[in-house]
Amino acid sequence: MNVILLGPPGSGKGTQAKLISERFEIPQVSTGDMLRNAIAEGTELGLKAQSVMAAGELVSDDVILGIVAERIKQPDCENGVLFDGFPRTIAQAEGLKELGLKIDFVIELEVADEEVVQRISGRRVHEASGRVYHVSFNPPKEPDKDDDTGEPLIQRPDDQEATVYERISVYKNQTEPLIRYYGDYPCSYAVIEGTGSVDAIFESIKTVLLD
Numbered sequence: 001m002n003v004i005l006l007g008p009p010g011s012g013k014g015t016q017a018k019l020i021s022e023r024f025e026i027p028q029v030s031t032g033d034m035l036r037n038a039i040a041e042g043t044e045l046g047l048k049a050q051s052v053m054a055a056g057e058l059v060s061d062d063v064i065l066g067i068v069a070e071r072i073k074q075p076d077c078e079n080g081v082l083f084d085g086f087p088r089t090i091a092q093a094e095g096l097k098e099l100g101l102k103i104d105f106v107i108e109l110e111v112a113d114e115e116v117v118q119r120i121s122g123r124r125v126h127e128a129s130g131r132v133y134h135v136s137f138n139p140p141k142e143p144d145k146d147d148d149t150g151e152p153l154i155q156r157p158d159d160q161e162a163t164v165y166e167r168i169s170v171y172k173n174q175t176e177p178l179i180r181y182y183g184d185y186p187c188s189y190a191v192i193e194g195t196g197s198v199d200a201i202f203e204s205i206k207t208v209l210l211d
């Protein structure tokens, strides 16, 4: 089962992806996490991506398609993949099609801009695992500490308010056209209201995926 999670920054893709990946036993392929790992490791890819990401812009389609093509060759992707934050442009969607992977479900998480800004400004992340929290909406058991490891949580460099507005604008210009693209695609397309509790949203997603 191959699934794409589509939605604006802060719509909860990463949060839901963790739950879907666990429940349906398919790996979460997050291009954002892959790029952040490359930055943390100081690789050539990381060096290229760092300033682009900090500005809230998109990393080039060629680079992204290259890392995705490599990732989906790994044995853990044999029974399915959950794409989180990919594809983000029509060119990436076309590139994915050329890779020959059949897409079964596209799930769009719908969240208003004001909510997105509130969510991203309160987001805290456990860098090593990618676990995501929110200071008010999804707080860790102990403030600023990861529930599982007790390690400190950080704020992402691209979560500054000005960058968030740029990311929303990039989403509207470059990624929103995918709603129409996948609406006409031979796959199941579902729009899920992305506000409400994390569990309730996950229940709606499960209903779609188990259909």
Ligand code: AP5
Residues within 6 Å of the ligand: 007, 008, 009, 010, 011, 012, 013, 014, 015, 016, 031, 032, 033, 035, 052, 053, 054, 056, 057, 058, 059, 060, 064, 084, 085, 086, 087, 088, 092, 119, 120, 122, 123, 124, 132, 133, 134, 135, 137, 138, 158, 167, 194, 195, 196, 197, 198, 201
């Ligand atoms: P990426 O890491 O993909 O970021 P994004 O798409 O902007 O999405 P976010 O991670 O900000 O949000 P999310 O939807 O995962 O929400 P989350 O679950 O964290 O990309 C980062 C950058 O990398 C891009 O800007 C670009 O530069 C580059 N990049 C990545 N992929 C690329 C590609 N394919 N092509 C080109 N460039 C690429 O939730 C947000 C917050 O809300 C959290 O605090 C969470 O706890 C909280 N929350 C979640 N659900 C709820 C709820 N139901 N109610 C209340 N709060 C909630």
